Amino acid sequence: ESPTTRTSTIGTTTTEPYCNGIWSPWFNENTPTIQNKGDSELLETIRYKLCPFSPYQINDIACEAVKFPQRPIKEPLESCRCNSNPPRECLETWKENCTMITCIKGDTFKLDQITCPTLIKPKCINNIEPVKVHTADGCCEKWECDCECEIWGDPHYSTFDGTWYDFFENCTYTLVEERVPKYNFSILLDNYFCFSFVKKSCPRGLIISYNGNVVHISTGGTYVLTVNGNNVNPPYNANDFIITKLGISTYISIPGIRTTITAYPNAFKIRVPEQYFLDNTQGQCGSCSHSPPQCIRKNGKAEPNDCCHRTAFDWRVQDSRKPYCQSAPTNVPCTPIPPPPTCKPEKTICDLIQSQPFKQCREKINLNKYFKTCTFDHCVINSTIDCTSLEAAASACASVGVCVDWRPFTNGICNYTCNHGFVYKPCQSKEDDQCKNATLIAGEALTPTEEGCFCPDGMLLSEDKSRCVAFCQNCRDQFGHPRKEGDAWEDANNPCISYICTEFGIVIRNMSCNQDESCPESDRVYLNRCCFACQLTQGECKVNKFNETIRRGYCEATFEATQCLGHCSSATRYDPKRHRMESDCQCCHEDKTKSMSVELQCKNGKITRVEYISIKSCKCKDCGNTFQNMINKYRKPKPKYRKPKPKYRKPKPKYKKAKPKTKT
Known part of the structure; x- marks a missing residue:
């Protein structure tokens, strides 16, 4: 290509070659050739390479084709666009789906994948383990630091900026709120006097507000959980909140602001990200900031x-349930911190904080404060409230990346009890995977790790979240209708095939009848819609065999099933001695049985064994379920002879009546 340009001068004019309407020499920037027909020169490159000086304003650029010299092909600059939606100018660059796109011309674009910077893990000021999160565009990851506030015991506070203090009043207070409202987020703390013999309060509950929704959770005494005034049961996922019960603890997540609240009995932990709340919190939890610690009124x-x-007195809020708090003081002047109790307790579970279970954690953070609060609680109250300081210490260790399994060392004082089928895990990094509409849903991440009751490894929560299962059942009948566990139904076209929905999937029962087809219809006794048996002679009872196919998931086997069939005697007659009807009913029951097993062959080559009971012999026995037998069973027998009633005798007087004395 050989370009020429037309220019208009701006200010003083100087003569420049190729910029006054004359043809330039052959210009080869993108290595075009006649054979390479798809090649082209960029207009911007031509302009800046051939006419780099500012006194000229280029109006248009013309090029001549190799095959047609001296015949300019004109293209105004303003017409250079790409066929995109919306239309883009040539050389315009934008980001789309984590790709940088540059408009070349028409349908030609340059694509460059976004390169993420190398991540360098920071050290957070508060020693909390940083969290890896996605950037705002979702294309890369970055490290973020969080702020944590804890309240436990009677009660002790650890603020966002690491300040520790005790506060024993029993009103309702602002724990966290935004200085400048952005997300309509706040948390109120409900304190109460938890022991009648001492005026030391405990944290009973939280009132969490976000984006117009309100969650109220109370763990002191009676457990209460409401959302917008309505009682709810975990797991709960709606109205911007995700709530999970992990045994004695409750985990509340607000994904929109990456905030989590963990609630224990009489203890709470709030974790907010600097990403949203740096230098914008206030309340009894203090400021999430990098500034020196302060106490803010x-x-x-x-x-x-x-x-x-x-x-802390200043953050009292009005609570209609606590009219006595209306006169509680505020703006209380600063005074020295009162000394802790001077008792020297015997060996307690508080000593665990300074012993082996917490050794690795003590190498990263100072746990002396937790030991002191534990000793304080033991001296003042001497109860299982000691456990809350150990819980708080273990939680602080989890925040710096150290797992502490301390409960087994408390001799049962701080046991964590789980429902049947669940197991206790001290440091779980994610919630259990769960089944929803027969689909496996991955569990949410727990940041930091949390203790609680979880499914054993390799198992997941059932549809109703009540138990752990090996896999999600997906039971649907031949019409595509979903079926619940325990449902049974027949095949629409073959009454000899039936289905049962189990926790392992659909079990198919394929009944193959071993029956005498020569038996006349009048002698046939139908056992179900599939099979019949020929009427047997009086008192005959025997084993009937048939084939049954069982399927569990992708495994199946056919085995010989058994049942008792027969015609046993039955009669009803009048008993003149007892003056009532007597029934004698016998049924064909199993006499001898044997435990058997069958191997199910699976499509993946594995074998699964299933136990069942096989009948070896049958016998006519009392039915045991007739109406008359039930009456006879529970009727009290009448005595054969009655004892005569004792004759009534007038009791003799205890004292003799004195005879009246007469005077003569």
């Missing part, structure tokens, strides 16, 4: 970090 005044036990 409700009016915004900053106090030293040893005054939080006094500034």
Whole structure:
């Protein structure tokens, strides 16, 4: 190609070759050849290579074809666009589906995959393990630090910025709220006096507000969980909240702001991301910030970090359930922190914090505060509330990436009880996978790891979330209708085939009748819609065999099943001695049985064994279920002879009546 350009001058004009309507020499930037017909030169490249000086404003560029010299092919600059939606100018670049796209011309685009920067794991100021999250466009990952606030015991506080203090009042307080409202997020704390013999409060519940929805959870005393005033049972996933019960703890997630709340009996942990809340929180949990720790009053005044036990009064809120709190003090002046109790308790479970179970964690963070709060609670109350300090210490260890399995060392004092079929796990990184509409749904990540009751490894939650199963059942009948576990139905076209929905899938029962087809219709006794038996002679009872096919998932086998068939005697007659009807009814029952097993051959080559009972002999026996037999069974027998009633005798007086004395 040999381009020529036309220019208009701006200001002082200087003569430049190829920019005044004359043809330039052959210009070969993109290595075009006659054979390479798809090749082209970029207009922008021509303009800046041949006419780089600013005094010229280029109006258009013309090129001559190799085969047709001196015949310019003109193309105005403003007409260079790509056939995209919306239309794009040539050389315009934009991002789409994690790809940088550059418009070349028409249907030609340049695609460059976004290159993510190398991740360098940071060290968070509060020592909490950083969390890997996606960038806003979802194309790359990045590390983020979070802030944590804990409340436990009677009660002890650890704020977002790492300040510790005790606060024993029993009103309702703002725990977390935004300084500048962005997400309509706040958490209120409901404290109450949990022991009648001492005025030390415990954290009873939280009122969590986000985006117009309100969750109320109470773990002190009676367990309460409501969403927008309605009682709910975990698991719950609606109204911007995901709530899961993990045994004695409840895990509440707000994915929209990557915030989690873990609720234990009389203890709570709140975790918020710096990504959304850096320098924008206030309340009894303090500020999520990188600034030096301070205690902030409700009016915004900053106090030293040893005054939080006094500034906490300022965050009281009105609670109609606690009219006595209306006169509670606020704006309480700072005073020195009162000394802890001076008792020297005997050996307690608090010592675990300074012993082997927490050894690895103590190498990363200082746990002395948890030991002191545990000792404080033991001296003041001396109860299982000691467990809350160990729970808080283990939770702090999980936040820095250390798992502590401490409960087995408490001699049963802090046991964690799970329902049948579930197992306790001290540090689980994700919720259980679960079945939903016969489809496996992956469990949500738990950040940080959480303790609780989970399914054993390799198992998942059932559809109703009540138990653990090996896989999701997908039972549907021949019409495509979903069936629940325990449902049984016949094949629409063959009454000898029936189906049962089990936890392993559909079990198919294929009944093959071993019957005498020569038996006349009048002598046939139909056992079901599929099979019949010839009427046997009086008192005859024997084993009847038939083939049955059982399928479980992709495994199946056919085996010889058995049943008792026969014609046993029965009669009803009048008993003149007892003056009533007497029934004698016998049924064809199993006499001898044997436990058997059958191997199911699976499509993957494996073999599954299933147990069943085979009948070896049958016998006529009392039915045991007739109406008269039931009456006879529960009727009290009448005595054969009655004892005569004792004759009534007038009791003799205890004292003799004195005879009246007469005077003579």
